[in-house]
Amino acid sequence: MDDTVHTGTELLWSALGGDPALLDRVAYSGPAGLLGARLPVMDLARATVAVAGLAAVEHAGAAGRVRVDDGAVATAFVSERHLRVDGRAPVNFAPLSRFWRAADGWVRTHANYPHHKAALLTALDPGSDSVEDVAAAIGERKAVEVETAVYGAGGLAVALRTPEEWAAHEQGREVAARPLLTRERLDEAAPRRGTAGRGAGGGRAGGAQERPLRVLDLTRVIAGPVATRTLALLGADVLRIDPPDNPELPDQHADTGVGKRTAALNLDRPSDRRTFDELLDAADVLVTGYRPGALDRFDLHRPGLVVARLSAWGDYGPWGGRRGFDSLVQVATGIAAVEGSPDRPGALPAQALDHGTGYLLAAAVLRSLTEQREQGGTRLVRLALAQTGHWLTHTLPGYHPEDHLTETDGPLGRLRHALSPVSYEGGPTGWSRPPGVAGADDPVWLGA
Template sequence: MDNTVRTGTELLWSALGGDPVLLDRVAYGGPSGLLPARLPVMDLARATVAVAGLAAVERAGLPGPVRVDDGAVATAFVSERHLRVDGRAPVNFAPLSRFWRAADGWVRTHANYPHHKAALLAALKAPDSVEAVAAAIGERKAVEIETAVYGAGGLAVALRTPEEWAAHEQGREVAARPLLTRETLDGAAPPRRAGRPLRVLDLTRVIAGPVATRTLALLGADVLRIDPPGNPELPDQHADTDIGKRTAALDLDSPSDRRAFGELLDAADVLVTGYRPGALDRLDLHRPGLVTARLSAWGDYGPWRERRGFDSLVQVATGIAAVEGSRSGGEEAPEQQPGALPAQALDHGTGYLLAAAVLRSLTEQDRDGGTRLVRLALAQTGHWLTHTLPRYEPERHLTETDGPLGRLRHALSPVAYEGGPAGWSRPPGIAGADTPEWLPLRA
């Protein structure tokens, strides 16, 4: 097993407060070479799925092993692409959700939801067409577009390099904080849940939160998802991520629906939210003995704490799209072409990590009691992927040798064993210059 695979799982399990002895219960396998990227996306996927499974067997008191099959993991991380509804392929991105060339760089927008699309068009003062939006964006600077669209309630992010994100105020806030936080808010007594399934109230949308609650439903939880009646989930997102759950509509600005929601919350064991920090403060969601898991795009700190965000936009802001992109235009005038991860890996990875955090909180709560709060953010997962998870670095496997051809930079041999040679005994010489004879026998 590649040590980087176990390293990622160890790092996450430690962040979750898990017993390191349990790590030996994870078994890895399956086909290799999946989810290829410059960043260690497959290692992120394996590790997040591994800790979700490990937290599940720990809570269930089962011996394991937890099987992490690369084929299953890679397929699940692009589950929305494999979905078919009566043979119809899903619509994952609307026409106006894409990269656009701005006057000084690139911008990515997200306009899958009708209200986000309307805000984008209003900010750009453009009609509803790809050509019109391209023209409007092309006339303005990327950060100017970002500011204007967010100001109108839409979503647009300028492409930044990792260095630019590190210098950005929100980037500095993300870098200064841990991958996730786990808090015990009070000394509430351990709950009594015997004889009924775990009750999970789901207030999440799109991928990360729904993947977490989909996982909890798989493990036997009674998951009830609540959406506003006038703003349901996109049909294909619902079909992919609401499997195993029940869904209902409540208008939380209506007194009667608010009372119904409060009664549901009073009897819940877990609350999972995926709205912007502060967006649900009016609802008074605190309940003694509840496990609350809060998910956001940028984190509940820094100047972007109240901004909306999705995986594709977090990739663009944090430098991931620049790392996964390419350069064109030649050496005289290189131009950065943005790229993307092979999956919405920040969403899916954060979803499995969120499920693991909930399960670990429940396990600790059953033993020690307490009202629990866990917080995760897509930007934090992105930072973990780019700065903490071990990356493949070709330079570690290269060396330099002086010889007749000059200084040669070349790859080390992958054939290595204890007591074996560290490298070749001689560098390459001038082609054809050696005497055609065998070396003399050593005395």
């Protein structure tokens, strides 16, 4: 493994406040060349899984090494594609969840959920829900107009932006100005679970056992459910709550529901709200994945709780209250432009922002529990898919073409060009002159 693998893990572990001495426990192995992309997706995957493992062994007080196998990591990052239910392959994207050509560029929509499909059709009024009619309706409008109209109707659509356009966008500037994740201690409250506990499953030194860690799961789609699926793997009692009238998509539930229990509660119904409040009163961890502000009316604060909040765009800036999904974040932040071609946008080889943020979220919860065991306090951690995307494109070591380009003024104007790959200590760092106008030089040797 090259240094970028270790560097990615070090950066994440530092962001989580972990002890750097534990980094030597991580062992990497497995086949190379998986999750190939222009951006360092495999390095993101390895690093997020590595810190989840480190946080787990730290919290459990275990002495073993953390094994990170590329084959296992790459498979897990596309777990939804490998799922089979009685031999049937999953449906990961509905027909209206795709790229569309707009009048001035591209737009991507997400319409997997029935209510999002209905909102899309309301905004576009295409006459039917056929791909052909929707394509015609979008083709008549500018991409940003589609984005604005669909979000205004409660749906999801994002115009394709280049990295430069996202960097100039107000939300892009907000994302760039903030850290990858935030971890806060809100008060001096005692932990809601005994401080002597070790591991999510409840074991501790000396063989004594206490009840398992209780995790109340209010998440959807991939990132949040991957985090809670990981906590369930480690022995936590994870209880997922969904509204009865808006259940998770069946295949999504099958992929991320392993190890958990699930229940349906309508929090606007008094009896269900009382049940929920009783569950929250007895929980140790609350993980939420709804758009910022959507759950504020339910007063979810409890002293001594560890709260993990996940969002698409962050809970700040003009897009702070917007819904979003991995595929849309890739389009807005320039990732789809980087991974595509001049003719068509591209995509990462996995929903890597979702999966990576999920493992990072699990690590942040475990680190908060470890620190809480020693110091107490209600804890809050916050992550966003857009922040993970920024870390992938701007912080994680890997191939970034702009690092190997330069600009030179000359007879042809301002020229951006590639640096030479030929380099040695004490050697030249660039050419002595820019290119000139073709045929404009005298046919003589210099100094002759």
